[in-house]
Amino acid sequence: MNKNIAKLREISEKPERIILGLMSGTSLDGLDIVLSKVKGTGKISTIEVLHFITIGYDSVLRSRLEAIQSKEKVDMRVLTYLHTELGDLYGAWIMDALDEWGFEIEDVDLIASHGQTVYHAPAETEGKLNATFQMTDADHIAQRTGIITISDFRQKHTAVGGEGAPLAGIFDEVMFRAESQNRMLLNLGGIANFTWLPSVESGDQVISADTGPANTLVNEAMQKYFEQSYDEDGNTASKGTVHSELVRYVLLEPYFRKPFPKTTGQEDFRLTYVEELMEGHQIELSPEDLVATLTAITSQSICRSVDEVAGDQEFECYVSGGGVHNRTLMDDLRRRIPQADFKPFDELGIPSDAKEAAMMAFFANELVAGEGFSIPGITKEKVHLGKISLPG
Structure with missing residues (x-):
């Protein structure tokens, strides 16, 4: 068995998990990093924020992101490269944050990465598909940190008929x-x-x-x-x-x-x-x-x-x-x-600026250990949000 699959099973059976949530919004202010302790699943979940930091984007990176965000025409080379670059950059920032907080890689069970929204396209007419795209390659985050990474939370929402937002x-x-x-x-x-x-x-x-x-x-x-x-x-x-x-x-x-x-x-x-x-x-x-x-x-x-x-x-x-x-x-x-x-x-109980990153940790916890959620007005069946990237 893949050792990471075995580790994922072990993590799913723990009574509580240490999950690092990442969020970068459309304002392009920077990356919110929340280290949280999540107990239980579903309606008996509790989240405790252990540490929180926002790492601001410099003017150069912000300008590069502005050039591709919500644009109908973009340079595909730039988009492709930024998708990879952000994954590597986030991984480096995570390692720095954990070092500052005195945590080892082994202390963290999962990373939950929202990614950077590039384009949001809810269907304008009935019968068409809802679509949304968040970049930041989670494999690069997992590889750089050595931590199992959950990402792409909005896609299952659109797959079952939702607009991918708000989660x-x-x-x-x-x-x-x-x-x-x-x-x-x-x-x-x-x-x-x-x-x-x-x-x-x-x-x-x-x-x-x-x-x-x-x-x-x-x-x-x-x-x-x-x-x-x-x-x-x-x-x-x-x-x-x-x-x-x-x-x-x-x-x-x-x-x-x-x-x-x-x-x-x-x-x-x-x-x-x-x-x-x-x-x-x-x-x-x-x-x-x-x-x-x-x-x-x-x-x-x-x-x-x-x-x-x-x-x-x-x-x-x-x-x-x-x-x-x-x-x-x-x-x-x-x-x-x-x-x-x-x-x-x-x-x-959650710092205002940390809410959305903590929410990503919540969804990652549910994917790995919970029964999932029904989405009111969309589906009564329970669904899980997120995709899994394994290191190594």
Whole structure:
């Protein structure tokens, strides 16, 4: 028997596993690395974050990734090379992190790698296939580290009829649904997504979907006009004036009228799209006013989704992702959603910035040791997410 298969069986039978989760989002900020201890499986799973670090992408790597992300035409040589290069780079960063934390390779059971999303293409018409592509070669991670690596979590979701996103709904329902309290888990990455968790006793259905842009439009504008990667604390937006008509024009975009569940990406929401609207309606804005308007687009599109799923019900809202640090955005959300009790995601036991990497560890744990999950609205049969790469 392949020694790694035997090891995988041994890992699957352990009462708890040390799993290292990796996440890099569409904002291209860098790689989140979470070392976690996962006990049990399925609805009796618990996750303890032992260590967490974000390793930022330098400007050169970020530019190279921007050149291929969400583009309909890319240089295939660059795409192919980056797929391999990121795997090797992640492996090196993992080794450095483990050394810093005082962990040996033998201490880690699994690596769970989300990969870098290159293109997200949900079907536009019934009968067509949903598709999504995340690069970063997991064989290179496994070979560089010597640790069994799980990757490509979104593909099984599309194979059984889902859109490949957001995966958070599965994780959120298992880990954070409350018996008598309504909750919403809101993630503000490049794209904003939420999981609506009505109380168990209500009997209502859990809903998970993307609301539209979160940081992606603001980040593009900050890079173009201010040579900054993001709007720190929302300071630039706070100095501008919102152009309400431009907000209205963007919110007429067909995506906002699609029923839940739904997903989107930077393929639909890019700064060039907003600039074309501005040109068509002869709108001229200062850079500060543009950033303020883009921030309002994020806020108001989120509020539309909240109104649709929660109505006037009171609920706890736990926010994660980079947008939680944007005070202008968060203040506007609090003002527009008074029925929500906004709380730091950390109160749920996982650091806000570590949530998505920890979620990858959760899915890897379930693939190796659990019975899998049904996906509401898609399949009642239980499925496992992820593919296995063996070292050596």
